[in-house]
Amino acid sequence: MPTSSHALEAINVSRKYTRRDGSQIHALTDVNISIQEGEFVCIVGPSGCGKSTLLQLCAGLDSPTHGSIRTKGTPVSGPGPDRGVVFQKDSVFPWMSVLHNVEYGLRCRGVSATEREKVAKHYLHRVGLTDVVNAWPRELSGGMLKRVAIASVFANGSDVLLLDEPFGALDYVTRHKIHDVLLELWNESDRAKRTVLFVTHDVDEALTLADRILVMRGGKVVDNLRIEHQRPRNDEALAEPSMIAIKLTLLEHLGIGHAHRFLEGVKQ
C-alpha cells in the first residue's frame, strides 16, 4: 500500500443527512483537502458550512456518504489515539481528577502508572496547571478545563490534533492566553511537529494560529489561503497590509459584503 506523506487527506468526501420528512441535507459535497505533516491548518466558514462535519469525519466519529478520509495513506475507520480531538463542549470527565483525566489516554493503552504520571504532570506543567493537579473538574473555570483537555490530548501523543471550535465559550483575554499555550505546545522542540486541523468561525483566531486557512461555504471548500507570517503574531502583525488583505478576503467569503470596496482600495 503506497504510504503518502499526507498526514490527513479527504478524497472526494460527501456527507448527506436525511430529515424526518425525507428531504436531504448536503452537509459536504466533493470535498478534497490534504494536509502535510506538521502543518497548522484552520478551517473557517459561516454557520452550517460543514466544517464541524468534516472534522467529525476526520476524527472517525462519523463516516462519509461518499469518498474517504485517509491518514498517512490508510483509510480512517473509527476514532483512535492517533487523532486526538478537543471538543467544543466540555469533555473533561467530571468524575476523575485533573491528573487522571490527562492520564486517561495513556491508561487506555496500558502505559505503566509511574510513566503516565510523569507524562501527565509534564504536560499539566506546560499548560500552567501544576497547582490543580489533584483537583476535581467542578472546581475549575472554563479556561482551565480547556487547558486540561488540551493537556490530555498532547499527553496521549497523538500525531494529528483535531480541534472543533474549542475556545468559543471563552472570554477574549482567556482565549488570547490559550492561543499562546496551544502554539507553545505545538512548537515542542523534542519531537516532530504535530499536524493540527482547527475549526473556527473566528477569523482573527485563524489568522493568529494558522499556516494555512481553508475556507468553506455551503459544504464545499472555496478557498485556500497561505499565511507566511512568523509566529507569534501579535496585534501589530495582524495590522500589516498583507494580513489585512487576507482578512478582508476571508470576510468577503463569509458574506460580509461591504468589505469588497475596501479590498479594491487596499489592492492598489
Next chain:
Amino acid sequence: MTLLARARNRDRLVAISVFMALILGWQLLSYAFPQEIVPGVPMVPGWQIVFTTTLKSLSLYWPGGWGFGSVAAGEEQSYFYAFLAIVYHSGATFLRLSVGFICGGLVGLILGLAISWSPWGRRLVNLPIQFMRVLPLLALIPLFQIWFGLSFVGEATFVAYAVGAIVFAAVVNAVGNVQLVFIENARTFGANRWYLYRTVILPAILPEMEAAVLLALGASWGAVLGAEFLGAQSGLGYILVFSRDYGYLDRMFLIALLVVLYATFSYWLAMTVFARINRWNKVAR
C-alpha cells in the same frame, strides 16, 4: 446574628415544635379515644403504655433458643425477652431485605448495562419496562405465594424483583442520558468498549442511580413486609399481622415505630454512601 441565620433558626424551631406537637398530639388522642378493641388494649395507646406494657408483651414472640427459654413455655414476660424478640425478628426481616436487595440490585444493574450496550436494546425493552412500571408490586404477592409457597427464597425473590425492576429501568434510562461528548472523547483516546463502560458509563450514571437506589430501598421495605404479611413465621411483618388479627393495636404501633426507625436509618446510610461516591458531582447544594 445575620438575617439568614435568624431565619434558619426560626425554621429549625418551627420544625422541632411541629415534631413535638405530633408526639404530644398522639398522647392527647390516646386520652380522647380510650376505647378498646380488645380488652386491655386501647385503640390509640399512649406513650406510657407503648413503652411499658406493649414492649414487655413483645417477649411473647421470642421463640426460644440461644440458651433462653420462651414465654410460651412458661418464662415471665420481661424487657429482656422483649429485647431478644426484637433482635430475632428484626434480624429475620433484615436478612430477607438485604439478600433480596443485593441480588435484585446486581441483577438489575448487570441486565440494564447489558441491554444498553446497543441503542436497539434500549428501544426493545421500552414497552416491557412501561408494563412493569404500572403493574402494582404488592398485587404480585399472591402470585409469588403460589410459586414459592412460604419460604425464605420466595420472600427474598419478591424483594429482589421489586429492587431489580426499579434498578433495571433506572440504569437503562441513565445510560441513555450520558452525554455524548464524554463517550466520543473516550473513544478518541482509544478506549475499547469494556474500558468505556468501566471508566465512563458507570461513573456517569451514579448520580442518577442514587435516586433510584433510594426508591428501591423504600420499595424493598414495603415488599419484605408485604411478603411477611402473607404467611411468614418470623420477622417484623409476621408480628404485625399476628397482632392485627387479634386486635393488638399497641403492638402494631410499636413495631411500626421500629420499622420507620430502621427504614430512616437505611435511607441515611444509602445517602451517606452515595455522598462519598459522588464527591465529584457538579451539583452544588
Next chain:
Amino acid sequence: MFGISKERRLDHAGLTTRVIQPIRKILLRMRFDPLSIAGLILMIGGWFALLPVTPRSALPTPWGVMDAIVQKFWFHKTFAFYGLIDTGFFSALVYTTQNVLIAVLVGGAIGIVTGLIAARSSLVRAALDPIVLTLGTIPIIIAAPFLLLWLGGNRASAICTVGFYVAVILYTYAQRAVDNLNPTYEAAARTFGASRRSVLYDVLLPGTLPEILGGIRIALAGAWGLEAIVELLASQRRIGKLIRSITTASDIESLFAALLLLALTAAVFDAIVAVLFARITRWRLRPESN
C-alpha cells in the same frame, strides 16, 4: 453504540443508505417505533417459550388466561360462591379505578396547592416539611392497617389513605418544580411590570406545569399499587378480596387474569394521561442527551 443515531454509526457496506434509510423514512411517517413493538412481541413470545418447561400450576397458558378473563368478566358463579360483592372482574375494576382517580384528583390538588404555597413561604414550609418527611415516608404497608382500623375499612378511608400519599408525592414535586424554575423568567416578568397575580398565573403556573404534570403521572402510576395494597389488606370487597379468594383456591389462571386486567387498566390510564399532558405542554424545551 449508546444511542448515537444510525446516521452517525459506521457504515461500510452502504447498508444504511440503501436498505435501512428508505425503510426508516416510511416508518417515521407512521410515527411509531418498530423496535418497541418488537420488544412487546418478544415478551409475549417469552411467555410461550416458557410454557413447555414450567408446570401449569405455576404458569398458565395465554389462552387459559384469556378464557378466565372472558368467563369471569361480567358474572361468574364462583365469585358469587365466595360471597363477594363483585361477581365479575369488571365491577371490581370499576370500583378500584374510581377510588384511584378520586384519590389522585383530591390528594393531588391538595398536594400541589400546599406545595406551591410552601415553596414561596418559608413559614409554611417549615411547618409542613417535617410532617411530610415523617408521616409521608412511613411505608403504606405499615400505615394502612392502622388507618383502616381507625377509620373503618370502608371506601372513604381507603380513598383518604391513598389520597394522603398522593398529596405527599405532589407536595414534594410542586415544591421542587418551583425551586427548579429558572428565576430569570420571574425576574423578566417583573421588569415588564407584572403584578404578583400576573407573575403567578403567567409565569409560575405555566412554568412549573410540565414538572407537576410529570409528578401527577407518577403519582397516578403509584396510586394503583397503593389502592391494591389497601384493598388486599382490609377489604371485604373488590379486587383485593377477589385476589385473596383466588389465591386460596389456587386458581392461577384467574389470578393472572386479575393482575393482567389491573395492569392493563393502569397502563391505559397512564397512556391517556401521558398523551394529554404532552399536548398541554407542547411548548416545553427538551434537554439534550445521546
